[in-house]
Amino acid sequence: xxxxxxxxxxxxxxxxxxxxxxxxxxxxxxxxxxxxxxxxxxxxxxxxxxxxxxxxxxxxxxxxxxxxxxxxxxxxxxxxxxxxxxxxxxxxxxxxxxxxxxxxxxxxxxxxxxxxxxxxxxxxxxxxxxxxxxxxxxxxxxxxxxxxxxxxxxxxxxxxxxxxxxxxxxxxxxxxxxxxxxxxxxxxxxxxxxxxxxxxxxxxxxxxxxxxxxxxxxxxxxxxxxxxxxxxxxxxxxxxxxxxxxxxxxxxxxxxxxxxxxxxxxxxxxxxxxxxxxxxxxxxxxxxxxxxxxxxxxxxxxxxxxxxxxxxxxxxxxxxxxxxxxxxxxxxxxxxxxxxxxxxxxxxxxxxxxxxxxxxxxxxxxxxxxxxxxxxxxxxxxxxxxxxxxxxxxxxxxxxxxxxxxxxxxxxxxxxxxxxxxxxxxxxxxxxxxxxxxxxxxxxxxxxxxxxxxxxxxxxxxxxxxxxxxxxxxxxxxxxxxxxxxxxxxxxxxxxxxxxxxxxxxxxxxxxxxxxxxxxxxxxxxxxxxxxxxxxxxxxxxxxxxxxxxxxxxxxxxxxxxxxxxxxxxxxxxxxxxxxxxxxxxxxxxxxxxxxxxx
Numbered sequence: 268x269x270x271x272x273x274x275x276x277x278x279x280x281x282x283x284x285x286x287x288x289x290x291x292x293x294x295x296x297x298x299x300x301x302x303x304x305x306x307x308x309x310x311x312x313x314x315x316x317x318x319x320x321x322x323x324x325x326x327x328x329x330x331x332x333x334x335x336x337x338x339x340x341x342x343x344x345x346x347x348x349x350x351x352x353x354x355x356x357x358x359x360x361x362x363x364x365x366x367x368x369x370x371x372x373x374x375x376x377x378x379x380x381x382x383x384x385x386x387x388x389x390x391x392x393x394x395x396x397x398x399x400x401x402x403x404x405x406x407x408x409x410x411x412x413x414x415x416x417x418x419x420x421x422x423x424x425x426x427x428x429x430x431x432x433x434x435x436x437x438x439x440x441x442x443x444x445x446x447x448x449x450x451x452x453x454x455x456x457x458x459x460x461x462x463x464x465x466x467x468x469x470x471x472x473x474x475x476x477x478x479x480x481x482x483x484x485x486x487x488x489x490x491x492x493x494x495x496x497x498x499x500x501x502x503x504x505x506x507x508x509x510x511x512x513x514x515x516x517x518x519x520x521x522x523x524x525x526x527x528x529x530x531x532x533x534x535x536x537x538x539x540x541x542x543x544x545x546x547x548x549x550x551x552x553x554x555x556x557x558x559x560x561x562x563x564x565x566x567x568x569x570x571x572x573x574x575x576x577x578x579x580x581x582x583x584x585x586x587x588x589x590x591x592x593x594x595x596x597x598x599x600x601x602x603x604x605x606x607x608x609x610x611x612x613x614x615x616x617x618x619x620x621x622x623x624x625x626x627x628x629x630x631x632x633x634x635x636x637x638x639x640x641x642x643x644x645x646x647x648x649x650x651x652x653x654x655x656x657x658x659x660x661x662x663x664x665x666x667x668x669x670x671x672x673x674x675x676x677x678x679x680x681x682x683x684x685x686x687x688x689x690x691x692x693x694x695x696x697x698x699x700x701x702x703x704x705x706x707x708x709x710x711x712x713x714x715x716x717x718x719x720x721x722x723x724x725x726x727x728x729x730x731x732x733x734x735x736x737x738x739x740x741x742x743x744x745x746x747x748x749x750x751x752x753x754x755x756x757x758x759x760x761x762x763x764x765x766x767x768x769x770x771x772x773x774x775x776x777x778x779x780x781x782x783x784x785x786x787x788x789x790x791x792x793x794x795x796x797x798x799x800x801x802x803x804x805x806x807x808x809x810x811x812x813x814x815x816x817x818x819x820x821x822x823x824x825x826x827x828x829x830x831x832x833x834x835x836x837x838x839x840x841x842x843x844x845x846x847x848x849x850x851x852x853x854x855x856x857x858x859x860x861x862x863x864x865x866x
Contacts, residue, residue, distance in 0.1 A: 338508040343552040345405050345452045348601050353406035354415045365393035366676020375425040395436035400445035404453040420461050427468045440483045441492035443476050444499025451506045477503040489646045491542045497521040498549045505556045522567040529571050533578030534623025537647040539594035540582050543575045547606050576610040581627045585661035590636040594650025596673030596835040619729040628736045631763025632663045639727035639740045648718035653702035654691035655722050655742045656755045665811040666794035668692050672835020685834040694770045697785045701744030734761030746775040764864040771857040784851035791846040795833045799844045807846045821860040824848035
């Protein structure tokens with residue numbers, strides 16, 4: 268019986284791919300599991316929205332009311348980069364946030380329901396969230412003049428005038444947390460020289476928002492938003508006189524969430540290293556506030572910070588930027604350099620293969636970072652990419668191979684293409700990605716973008732031989748559609764001058780034979796500043812901006828140089844080149860390739 272089933276399975280051909288990129292096909296079990304999971308997430312989102320509306324009502328404020336705010340005892344530092352020209356732009360009638368610029372036409376920005384850009388409601392929501400989070404106050408503080416102070420006071424008064432009528436873009440718990448941190452950090456800008464009525468309104472609003480956070484932080488979406496709400500609450504307890512009685516309980520909730528969301532290796536549950544940067548930019552000032560108040564934080568708070576720092580170093584390439592995996596885009600280099608300067612170096616380096624699924628291979632001046640982890644939980648997979656077993660490589664300070672990366676806000680429509688397997692340095696089978704993009708309107712509104720599913724089983728093992736490093740990894744992203752498992756082996760020489768690779772497809776449950784050939788492509792995307800040219804006799808010569816050269820050759824596939832798109836750039840998608848190894852398979856197959864530095 269088992270033999271007949273195995274033969275029927277081996278003769279069964281996979282479904283013909285309908286379009287390149289993400290596939291909409293799923294097994295009945297996957298579909299049922301996703302339907303249940305999506306229904307639960309949708310119901311939870313509706314419940315939290317209803318509770319949030321109730322908790323910010325005047326009828327419920329009494330329950331979590333603290334003593335009336337009479338004094339701010341501390342102003343937290345802000346470590347984020349600033350743009351002094353932002354104040355001039357606002358004064359001239361335009362507000363640029365979340366990658367979008369909105370023309371005010373004399374109206375208050377808080378009265379606009381969506382940016383007038385035609386870029387879509389999702390980007391409009393991101394713009395409104397940033398606007399109501401008041402993180403832009405740092406730009407005014409960097410260009411502080413009497414005119415800018417007056418403009419800030421006017422904007423604050425406009426927000427207060429309609430604060431209770433504003434929707435979830437203003438009262439989502441994570442947005443309130445960001446606004447609390449921003450108002451406390453720039454309290455002198457908000458209050459110095461302000462009219463008495465505005466000062467009283469701001470202080471009363473601080474009391475209301477602190478009470479709201481104490482009640483509503485659990486209603487924040489899973490992941491970074493919930494941590495941000497708690498950081499804002501703890502910051503309020505440290506900086507507002509009379510709120511110290513909440514500190515012990517609020518700090519307890521924060522460290523519990525940090526323990527749950529930050530793994531032993533310092534990675535976040537979402538597998539997005541950009542979340543670590545955002546968290547550290549808030550946690551480091553929080554730690555300083557404890558010291559300024561003469562208080563010792565719970566030991567798990569600095570321990571979480573010390574765990575995250577080595578993970579950032581693991582993912583950093585030679586140019587000082589993070590490898591572009593699972594939501595990492597452009598613009599983090601300055602913040603990353605500043606954060607790593609705070610690293611006390613107390614935490615020991617993690618294991619070769621981290622529990623978050625990232626592997627670093629480094630020899631000589633060559634550094635390689637590999638994504639060898641499964642898809643994150645559904646509610647945390649809004650930024651996750653179908654790039655399993657992809658890698659990025661730098662030679663010295665020059666980037667050679669990079670993934671597509673996350674597009675900037677104004678180009679968010681390219682996000683689906685950037686998340687596809689074909690935009691990563693790995694193997695794509697049948698024109699499809701190794702993960703499925705799940706379309707569900709309710710969930711997309713809840714977490715901001717469609718999540719991905721698969722691969723569910725990823726294995727990786729790193730060993731050393733003759734001073735070099737050997738990584739062997741597999742994933743099952745193609746098992747349900749094609750019955751094949753992708754196996755990748757990377758061998759980095761002891762001097763870092765060569766990298767030998769093998770990409771193989773093996774049957775997930777025995778031999779697999781297709782009725783027709785299925786195309787496969789192994790992508791090697793070059794950084795926009797690097798170039799490639801065909802060599803006589805086959806192979807490609809890769810030229811780095813610093814003058815270094817590498818040679819890429821392959822066995823078992825045809826090598827070609829093609830156009831590519833690099834999405835992770837502040838100015839928008841940029842044209843680049845890629846080397847692609849193309850072949851066709853009717854079952855198991857192996858392609859070997861070699862990358863070697865040219866002296």
